[in-house]
Amino acid sequence: MQKSVIFIMILVLIITAFTVVNAAPVSVNFIFTKVEVSLALIILISALFGALILFLIGLFDSRKKTHRTKQLESENFNLKQRITVYEREKEEQRIKEDIQQVVEPTEHNEVL
Numbered sequence: 001m002q003k004s005v006i007f008i009m010i011l012v013l014i015i016t017a018f019t020v021v022n023a024a025p026v027s028v029n030f031i032f033t034k035v036e037v038s039l040a041l042i043i044l045i046s047a048l049f050g051a052l053i054l055f056l057i058g059l060f061d062s063r064k065k066t067h068r069t070k071q072l073e074s075e076n077f078n079l080k081q082r083i084t085v086y087e088r089e090k091e092e093q094r095i096k097e098d099i100q101q102v103v104e105p106t107e108h109n110e111v112l
Contacts, residue, residue: 015044022043023039
């Protein structure tokens with residue numbers, strides 16, 4: 001977290017220095033009109049739009065990952081429940097087999 005904040009601060013300083021050095025006015029053509037604007041302003045607006053696009057992409061990815069995490073947690077819960085049911089059934093089967101083993105020799109002895 002701290003490394004990313006430091007990186008962002010350095011990036012902002014570099015962009016700010018670059019815009020101050022390139023403060024000359026330039027002509028921007030908007031198809032129907034032409035405007036004289038400071039190059040620094042264009043650079044800053046472009047950087048802000050880039051940051052906004054990255055933020056929106058990150059937000060989309062985050063929501064997608066959160067949704068996938070919830071799906072996997074639900075699937076994990078269901079699988080754990082199935083394991084519990086299977087373990088219970090296995091234990092019941094083992095008990096039935098143990099009882100059957102105890103009952104069979106007794107029945108065999110009664111016949112003799």
